[in-house]
Amino acid sequence: MANLDASIEYFKQGIPVLGQTDTAPEEIRHDLLVIHTLAQCATIALHKGSARRSKTSRSRCLMAAHAIVNIFQAVRSEDLAFVNPIL
Numbered sequence: 532m533a534n535l536d537a538s539i540e541y542f543k544q545g546i547p548v549l550g551q552t553d554t555a556p557e558e559i560r561h562d563l564l565v566i567h568t569l570a571q572c573a574t575i576a577l578h579k580g581s582a583r584r585s586k587t588s589r590s591r592c593l594m595a596a597h598a599i600v601n602i603f604q605a606v607r608s609e610d611l612a613f614v615n616p617i618l
Contacts, residue, residue: 542570574594575592
């Protein structure tokens with residue numbers, strides 16, 4: 532689990548920051564929003580089975596959920612014109 536967790540974190544660090552893509556086309560900004568959200572969901576999916584037993588896993592789930600909220604608070608309203616409701 533530690534190797535997969537490290538891989539997910541490494542992937543997340545490589546995703547362009549949403550605030551630095553204001554001049555990018557709308558499709559790119561939307562795709563990045565989805566990628567950021569799904570990357571955080573991957574952390575939650577990995578740790579949710581251990582969250583009750585492990586303080587570390589519980590913390591990772593909460594941090595990822597908080598990051599998702601922050602992602603949606605940080606994006607411009609025009610970037611939210613179409614967001615998949617599954618997210």
